[in-house]
C-alpha cells in the first residue's frame with residue numbers, strides 16, 4: 438500500500454490522465470466522424486454494433502501507443518533520476534515498486550477505457566439510435582479491451598524498465614498499434630501470436646461483407662482465448678518483474 | 687570503540703577483472719572515515735556492496751555488528767546514503783522529493799524541515815529539481831541521506847559539483863555529524879586534501895585493493911621527514927654511511943635517508959668530514975600527505 442501511495446504521489450504533475458483523455462478524444466472524434474458518415478450513407482447500418490466495431494478497430498491503434506507512452510512516463514522517472522539506488526537503499530523492494538507501477542498504469546488506462554464506454558453511450562443516445570443501449574455488449578467490449586490492455590501494459594512495463602532507452606518501448610508500442618490496427622487482415626493463427634490483435638479478437642461484435650454491404654453479427658468469445666491472454670499477461674508480468682529485480686543499479 | 691562497519695575479504699568481480707579485491711574495512715563508531723582513491727579505484731563499488739546495491743562476488747559485510755545479508759532491512763533503516771550522482775525525481779519539487787523519502791523512512795514533518803535547513807535548501811524547496819543546479823541537487827541528496835537521522839551515513843563524493851563555499855559548508859556539516867547527532871560517517875573522495883581536515887580515520891584504495899587503513903596520525907607517521915645530503919663524492923660517502931649501518935639511496939645527486947633525528951644527522955655529518963668528504967648541503971624534506979597518497983597509488987594515478 439505504501440509503495441502504491443508513493444507511486445501515485447510520484448506521478449503527480451505528469452498530467453498522465455489528461456494526456457490519455459486528449460488521445461482518446463482524438464480517437465473518438467475521428468471514430469464518430471467515420472461512423473456518422475457511413476451511417477448517413479447507409480441508414481440500415483445505423484446501429485450500436487457499427488459504433489462498437491469502429492471504435493474497437495481504432496482502439497487497436499490508439500491503446501497500444503497510448504499505453505506505451507503512459508507506461509514509459511511512469512517508468513522513465515526511475516531511470517532519469519537514478520532513483521533505483523535511492524529506493525533500494527531505503528529497503529524498498531523492486532517487486533513492490535514493479536507491482537505499484539503496474540497497478541497505477543492499469544488504473545489510469547482502465548479508467549480511460551471505462552470513460553470511453555460512457556462517451557460511446559452518450560454518442561449513441563445523442564445520435565438517436567433506435568435500439569436500446571446494449572449494456573451486455575458494452576460491458577463485454579470494456580472487459581475485452583481492458584484485459585488485452587493489461588497484458589499490453591505488462592509487456593510495455595517490462596521493456597520500459599529493463600531498457601533505459603525509452604525509444605525501444607515507444608517503438609514497440611507503435612509496432613503494437615500497427616499490428617492492432619491491421620489485426621483483422623492477418624489469418625487468425627498468425628494474429629493470435631500478437632497480443633495487440635486481441636483488441637479486435639475480443640470484440641463482441643464482428644462484421645462480414647455480404648454483397649458489398651457490412652453485415653454486423655454479435656458473437657461469443659468463449660473461455661479459451663481469455664485464458665490464453667491471461668496466461669500471456671501473467672508470464673509477461675512475472676518475467677519482467679524478476680528480470681528487472683535482478684538488474685544492477 | 688565499537689566497530690560499525692566491518693568487511694571481510696570483500697570482493698567484486700566484473701568478468702575476469704576484480705574491481706574490488708579482498709577489502710577489509712573497519713569503521714569505528716563516531717568516526718569520520720575517509721575512503722580515498724583515484725578514479726576507478728573501486729570506491730563506489732565498495733560502498734554499493736555495503737548497501738546491498740551490488741552483490742559481492744566474495745566476502746562478507748557486517749554493519750552494527752550484524753551480518754548484512756541476514757539483517758538487511760534493519761541495517762538499512764539506520765543508514766543514510768548518497769552514492770555517486772544524486773538520485774531525485776526531476777519533475778517533482780525538492781520538497782516533494784523529501785516527502786517521498788519521508789514516506790519511505792516514516793519520519794515526522796519536522797525532520798524534513800530540519801534536513802532542508804541543514805543543507806540550506808529551504809528557499810529552493812518549491813522549485814522543480816530539474817531546475818536545480820548540480821550543487822543544489824547534491825545538497826538535496828545529502829538532505830535525503832540525513833532525513834531520518836540515521837546512525838550511519840555513507841556519502842560517495844558528497845562535494846561533487848559544489849562551489850568552494852559549499853565545500854566548506856558541507857565539510858563543517860560532516861565534521862559536526864558525529865558529536866551533534868551521534869552519527870558515524872563513511873565518506874569517499876579522490877582528493878586527500880578534501881578529506882584530511884575532516885577524517886579521523888582513512889582507508890586508501892587503489893586498483894580495488896586497500897593499500898592503507900588507519901588513523902590520520904598513522905598516515906602522518908609514514909611521512910617522517912627525509913634527510914637529503916649533497917657531498918663532494920656521493921659514492922664514497924655512501925660507502926662510509928653504509929659502514930655506519932645506514933642505507934642511503936641516491937636521488938638527483940643527493941643521498942636520501944629516512945628516520946634521522948638531530949643526533950643521527952650530526953653523527954653522519956661528522957663521519958663524512960672525518961672521512962675527508964666535504965658536505966655541501968643537508969636538507970630536510972617533509973613528505974606531504976598528498977605525496978604519500980601519490981606514492982601509495984602511483985603517480986600515473988587513476989585507471
Ligand SMILES: Nc1ncnc2c1ncn2[C@@H]1O[C@H](COP(=O)(O)OP(=O)(O)OP(=O)(O)O)[C@@H](O)[C@H]1O
Nearest residue numbers: 685700705723724725726727728729730731732876
Ligand atoms: N557494472 C559494471 N560492469 C563492469 N565494470 C564495472 C561496473 N561497475 C564498475 N565497474 C568497474 O569497476 C571499477 C571501479 O569502479 P568504481 O565506480 O567503484 O570506481 P570509483 O573508485 O568510484 O571511481 P570514481 O572516483 O571515478 O567514482 C572501474 O574500473 C569500473 O570500470
Ligand SMILES: [Mg+2]
Nearest residue numbers: 729730770842
Ligand atoms: Mg565513484
